[in-house]
Ligand code: ADP
């Protein structure tokens with residue numbers, strides 16, 4: 001794998017819903033190859049931030065850069081092709097489709113013809129489809145779900161479905177992976193495994209990770225840096241040890 005050298009720079013972004021400023025001039029930078037946590041109370045603006053990065057919500061002001069690319073320079077549906085992968089808090093899998101097909105769905109955004117060239121299955125795309133399938137299987141192996149390739153995704157355990165959803169996000173060969181509460185609904189041993197997996201994605205694939213997660217044990221154990229949001233504003237941005245001692249952060253979030 002080539003070394004990831006692209007920072008994700010969030011520069012003074014604001015997102016407005018009517019009278020609510022869900023994000024108020026927020027800035028932070030996810031350094032290449034790091035795990036960057038985004039934490040804060042419910043309603044702080046964490047998911048809004050993900051939705052701004054993936055262009056689901058428009059920016060009222062500010063800009064978002066991935067390396068030299070301004071994410072506003074491409075249509076929303078091409079964001080993945082710039083190198084942004086996203087796994088969802090509520091699983092975004094097609095239950096009746098096989099694991100490998102779910103992960104292949106993630107790769108459609110990479111192909112020149114997009115989804116249609118797959119749907120039509122022109123003979124000249126068969127070879128590249130084979131190549132894509134091989135890569136999708138490789139990603140599933142990495143995520144530890146390689147033994148389930150041909151089972152319907154809906155039949156897998158909740159933990160394994162989470163892994164398939166992350167595999168789907170990695171299938172776009174991202175520079176940065178957005179993870180929204182990957183450990184939600186998991187027990188202690190599943191959470192520990194998820195934590196290992198997130199580390200492996202950083203260390204073995206060199207992919208940066210922007211992580212929203214409420215499990216502070218997990219966050220403080222693996223994050224290289226932490227940004228704290230409260231009421232749409234950046235309250236703190238530092239290494240975990242400093243954030244944990246920050247009186248404002250304790251008052252707004254960690255103390256509760
Ligand atoms: P978090 O993920 O940190 O819990 P959110 O980003 O979901 O917080 O929400 C931040 C604020 O923006 C909240 O006040 C929420 O009600 C508001 N908000 C989020 N999405 C929308 C939307 N689509 N329409 C209106 N308000 C929204």
Ligand code: MG
Pocket residue numbers: 046047048
């Ligand atoms: Mg949220």
